[in-house]
Amino acid sequence: MEILETLSMRPEPARLGDLARDLVIPKSSMHALLTTLVNRGYVERDSTDRYRIVESFRQGFGWVGGFEAQLRAVAQPIIDATRDATRETVFVCVQRPDLDVQLVCKAVSEQPIRYDAKEQSCLPGYATVMGRVLLAHTDPDAVDAYFARTELQAATDRALTDEAAIREELERIRAQGFGTIEEEFAQGGCGIAAPIRNGEGRVVAVVDIATVAQRYAARKGEMKAAVLETAEAISQRLGHRKERE
Template sequence: MSLTRRPSDTPASEPAEAPAVKTTPAAALDAYTGDPNFMTSLARGLIVIQAFTQQSPQMTISQLSVKTGLSRAAVRRCLYTLTKLGFAGAEDGSRYGLRPRMLTLSHSYTASSTLSTAAQPILERMSATLRESFSVATLDGDDIVYIARTTVDRVMVAVDLHIGSRLPAYCTSMGRVLLAYLPPDKLEQYLARVELIPRTTRTITTVDKLRLALRNVRRTGYALVDQELEVGLRSLAVPVYAPSGRVVATINLSGHAPRMPVYDMQTRFLPHLRNAANELGVFLR
């Protein structure tokens, strides 16, 4: 006698996993839907501008559409406006890139920023005295952004760093300082969303280890990152405090690991960084 299996006896099949959805910059604009004061067209233009990078200095409308998540029509209108105003252009009529006039935007920031204006001469004085490279950065989202920088010829890194450059906070000394002094709720939000990509074999790639490293930064008052961003690159950073006691920026020293031992960084250079941070903090009062 054959047994008939009832529907309820049939093993339920496991639901297939939904494909991962790649978040695009344009998707973030949905949060402002219904806000009458939010200029969506301006936001779209800024998204297009930020899509151009050192790795992708020129792109077609289609490529920009894919990268930003904006429609081709929206990208075309943004590029048309930017081209008319002299901020972008296309040499061959199809591949667009930014134009030198875009530098006026960054100049407007550095010229109007007390922090950036005050930091540059301090860094230049240290660089002239110590013959090393120094930088000042602030936190923007999950990245650090360079707002002042000096370099010496012997410091060579794979990434071309300059004012406006961005690097991930989790694997840089300046990022560790800025993360360590975040309000607890902000830090937890960051740790919940950050993707800890190994840049080298030394990069911290677990939240527990990163949390421990940040706790150590608060304990010692500085961050030392040894070849986690790039092999051969070692860096040291300290916080810059506003009069309110809030950490608003960070100063760092970077150099080749073989010629810059950890002990030297902690004993010879750390006092200079702390003095510079204190000096810069005075300008914020």
């Protein structure tokens, strides 16, 4: 807590040695503590090996009473790297209480033709790959209630609007560990998404690589590997370990 409080009051990043001296903590112990804080998404280390608190936490620790601020801090540098590697847009979403999905953070492709969505967009759970991945790992009774109250509407002529067909897709997602969608929610838009888990192994969010149909058709295997790797990296930062499952 002293490290976090100290960094929150510093306008500039601090070196490990300076923090160790100011807080009277051995450098080896300070290094271990800072490494943990970086891995958990509370602190960032820059290219000159200086440390600073994640900017969104500077005015207060928003994840106390709210998971999204921590998820955003943990996920953003990871999805930025995935965006740079794939040159495609990457989204991270969480499930709302009504079982639709909320966009938490994104890294938008710099290609001239790209997929994008507004910050904090709310998207239908049944009609998007992010929503389906989350529904696939939601309590069955809650899913039953969701379908009972939701009118299934087609966004494109390829959209699934049959409940049985969507449920089959949820089963497929659970079995294979990821979901895909091709021109169902947006004409010319495709996506591949994988679940993000917390330290207890529970699915708490989803990461999606969103692209255009032509590029997706040519690079499906590459995008699958990238989204699974990204989901695992974010999950590990949230404390998940496969051996705990």
